[in-house]
Amino acid sequence: MPAEIGPVHQASLKIVVQTATFNEAASIASLLTSIGDVLPSARILVIDDESPDGTGTIVTGIAATNPQIHLLQRHGQRGLGSAILDGLHYARDLKADISVYLDADFSHDPADIPRLLDALQSAAPNDAPYDIAIGSRRVPGGRTLGWPPTRHLASWLVCSFTRWILGVPVKDASGGFRAIRLTCLDNLDLTGIAEGYAFQEDFLWRAHRAGVRMIEVPITFTNRTEGNSKADFAEMLRSVAALLRIAWKTWLGH
Template sequence: MTNERRRAGQHTHGSVLVIIPTFNERENIGPIVLRVREALAEAHILVVDDGSPDGTGALVEALAADDDHLHVLHRTGKSGLGAAYVAGFDWGMERDYGVLVEMDADGSHAPEDLPRLLAGLDEADVVLGSRYVEGGQVINWPWHRTLLSRGANVYSKLALGVGVDDLTSGFRAYRSTVLRRVKLYDVASQGYCFQVDLAWRAVEAGFRVIEVPITFVDRESGESKMSGSIVREALIRVTKWGLRRRANQLRRWGRA
C-alpha cells in the first residue's frame, strides 16, 4: 500500500473510525477534527460527547452538517472515559468499521501520527502510540506529572507481566476483531485504568500488541480530566489484577 493511500485513510484491515470522547472541549474539537481530516482524508470521525455544558456536542453537530464523515454520539452524562469509548466501539462495530482508533480531543495526541499507528496494524492487532519507547517524547508536562505517568506505567508493566512500556496511552488503534473478542463490558470503565485493562486483555487473549513512538503535547486550553481519584482507582485495580495474576501462576505451578 502506498503512503498516499495510507494518508487517504484507506487501510487493508477495513474502514477507519477515529473515536474522540469529549466533555467541555468546544475550544479544541474544531481544530482537531480538521487535523484528523488532513491526516486521514477518508477516515470517519465519531465524537462521543458526554452532555458537555459548553455546547461541544452542538458545535460538532453543526460541523457534521457539512461533513458526512463526521458523526456525533450524544450521551446524557459524564460517566467516565472507558464508558465513552465502549459506547463508541459499539457504535463503530455495529457499522462494521475494520479499525477503531482512540484519541483525545485536547491536542495532546497529534493527528499527524495517525498514519504511523495504522501502518503498525500491518504487523499487529493493536498499536499503541507510546511516549516511552525510543523516539517517543512528552512536551510541556511538569516534572511531577511525568514522574507519575512513568511510575504508573512501570508499576503496571511489572504487576501485569506485559512487555508494554506505555499501558496508559490513550492514543491507539485496534483491529475490530480484538474488540469483538474481549469482554468490553467487563473492562474497568472509569478513568485511565480503562486503557491499562483493555491493553492487558488484548495481550492475555493472544493478540499482538506493539508500540510506535509519538510526541505527546500537554493541552494548551481547557482543563485536564486527570484527578487524584482516577490515580487511586488505577493503583488499586492494577494491584488487584497483579495479585490475582500471581495467585494464578502459583496455582499452575502447584499443579505442575
C-alpha cells in the same frame, strides 16, 4: 495536505477515528478538521458526556453539514474508559475494520495516525498481524512535552506497574492514542473493564492475556495548551484502585 498514503489506505480498510470529550470546546472543531485533512475517507466519531461547555453542540453543528462526522452523545454518564469502549462498539456497528482513538486536546497529533495504521500491517510475512498499535512515548523516538515532574512520575509508576506487576509487555500502557483492529474485540472479555483512565492499562492487560498482538509506535505527546485536564486527584485514586484490582486478578491467575 493529506499525509503519505500507506498500505492500510491502499487496502481501503474502513477506518473510524474516535475521540472522547469532556469540555473540549476550545479544540474540538480544529481537531475534526485536522483528522479530516489526514484521513479524508475516515469516519470521525466524538463521544461526549454532556460537556457543560457545549462541546456536543459544536459537534452537532459540524455533523449537520458533514456526514462523515458522528456524535455519540451520552447522558448521565461520565468516564473516559467507558466512552472509548462505547466508541469502539459504535465503530463496529458502522462495520469499520479499524478504530483509532486519540485525545481531543491535540496532545496526540492526528498527523501520526497513518504511522499507527501502517504499524498494524507491519508484521513479518509468516507472523499473525498486529491487532493493536500503541502510540508510545516510551520507545526510542517517543517523548512527552510540557508535563510537570509529578505527571512524569505518576505516568512512570503506572507504566512500570503495568509492565512488571501486571505482566503486559509494553512500555507505554497508559497512553490514549491507539489503533485497534476491531475483530480483536471478539476475543476479549470486557466485562467489568475499568470505566475511567485505567481502561487503557486494563484493555491491554485483557488483550495480552487473550494473545492479541501489539506494537508500539513512537509518538510525541504534547501537554494541552487549551482547556483543563480531567485527570484530577479523584480520578487518580480510582485508577490506582483499578490497577490494584487487576494485580489481584493477575496473582489469583484469573
